[in-house]
Amino acid sequence: MKKSFLIVISSIFILTFVTVLWIINTYNQLVKLNENIKKQWGQVENVYQRRVDLIPNLVNTVKGSANFEKNTFNQIIEARAKATSISINRNDLNQNQISKFQQAQDHLNNTVNRLLLIVENYPNLKSTQNFYELQNQLEGTENRINVERNRFNEKVNNFNTYRNQFPKIGIASFFDQFKEKGYFQSQIESKNSPIIDFGK
Template sequence: MKKILVPILVIAGIAMVLYFVFAGRYNKAVTLKEDAKTAWSNVESAYQRRNDLIGNLVKTVQGAADFERTTLTEVIQARAKATSVTIDPTNITPDQLQQFQQAQSGLSSALSRLLVSVERYPDLKANQNFMNLQTQLEGTENRINVERNRYNQQVGEFNKYIKVFPNNIILSMFGSFDEMARFEADAGSENAPDVDFDFK
């Protein structure tokens, strides 16, 4: 009887060790991936806050009777384009991320032109609502940057975890852990922009 019990206990012990090795690595990978998806949701939330503020900003600026309509139209169109690009956080590809980033960059560019154009309108610059919105937009841009950095950090942790040995071998058996895409700077963003306030 004891001779049969020893092999059964050894097999059960080996099975438990294998279970904890595999389950522990799998569960850690799932946790890291979910953390990265949550970080992506925070990025989208920060962009949504900006989109909401832009709607209020446009309404405030429209109150200036002789403000350039084309500049406002560009902002409105860029905002619509930026909100139409959505990404599935469970399967973020570099192409999807680039498309999202291009739409957001277009909105940032249109918004910058709007704010530079406002310099020509002293009454608008003195409007308290406009000043508050401009301050909130500046804070939101900082939040967006912080959330993008946090997303990249979470993605980095997940990508490293699934690539190191023996995780890469163990997790490849499950087949559901592909490398996630990171945010990258826009092309040319390493160059300082030219700032020109000559409105003549």
């Protein structure tokens, strides 16, 4: 009787110990994947900030070299202000927050693209070295943004896949910081070519 009782107690102890180790390991892996997302979000913000910092230089270069419609400058200034006013808590990277951030950034991107398309009417400006360098930097920044957004989506995918597996989802659901994360998604408008109307 004592021997079978000890076997049962030992089995329960071992099972409890293994379960606790598994929970600790799962929690630590969730923390690691969550921190990777936060770090990558920092990179995304960094490249967006680079673009925001380049825009005043681009606008000033264009202003100085062309008789340009004031309306376009105002739109760029407003879009830049809106894009910089949206900030996201790294601990709450849900789909709604990501979509709001992306919408503001896409609006800024569209206004800058409009500026670059309108500049086509100013051949002297295109040959200006400062403008050429700024345009190249802006194009390079757009490429960096795309790369960092893709990396962010990979990190989110790793986290969400790990988190949503059974029975890990049970552990993740107990902790607020392990909510499912949001992705950057292509906007519906981005599938259409931009319409440039010089009459506005």
